[in-house]
Amino acid sequence: MWRNWREAHDFLAEAVLFVRERKSDPACKVVLLIDSVERIRGVGSEATAVHESVCNLFFGHAELLRVPLLHIVYTIPPYLSVLGPGAGALMGGAVPRRLVSTHVFKDRSRDPDIEGLAVLRTVVERRYSDWSRLFDQKALDQLAISSGGDLREFFRLIRFVCRRCATIRNCRCHPLP
Numbered sequence: 001m002w003r004n005w006r007e008a009h010d011f012l013a014e015a016v017l018f019v020r021e022r023k024s025d026p027a028c029k030v031v032l033l034i035d036s037v038e039r040i041r042g043v044g045s046e047a048t049a050v051h052e053s054v055c056n057l058f059f060g061h062a063e064l065l066r067v068p069l070l071h072i073v074y075t076i077p078p079y080l081s082v083l084g085p086g087a088g089a090l091m092g093g094a095v096p097r098r099l100v101s102t103h104v105f106k107d108r109s110r111d112p113d114i115e116g117l118a119v120l121r122t123v124v125e126r127r128y129s130d131w132s133r134l135f136d137q138k139a140l141d142q143l144a145i146s147s148g149g150d151l152r153e154f155f156r157l158i159r160f161v162c163r164r165c166a167t168i169r170n171c172r173c174h175p176l177p
Helices: 005-023 044-060 078-083 114-127 137-147 151-169
Strands: 030-034 070-074
Touching: 005 030, 005 070, 044 078, 114 137, 114 151, 137 151
Parallel strands: 030 070
Antiparallel strands: none
């Protein structure tokens, strides 16, 4: 697609200028989320090569991952922050953050943690205030428990259930934000 990194940077700069023009705000800050990088894994004999390739991308080419005019958030594999705790400095002072899980079980048991479940319901409430039209509390709590408290998995399960219900009922659902 692009012959070199400069063409890619130029394309992204054009996209930023387009957004700013559409918003009629020349100072509009634009953020690009590059998601699921942490899911890149090799299988079998390729695992080591893929791991090294990801490390090389973030440590060997960090300066190319910075794009003028654009703030980029990468979801990186957890091992990168362990292997290179100072790697963020290579990318303009970025600080790796870990997405923590919410406790949905009490003290290493399988008993639901009521407070943790309430936290996840609050997150859903802030994202989609009319969630109770789609799920009753017990069903939403069960999805939270099934996710183990992992926020990404929790929302993946919610999307899966909504799509599945729409397919089974042959109905149209409003997409969740």
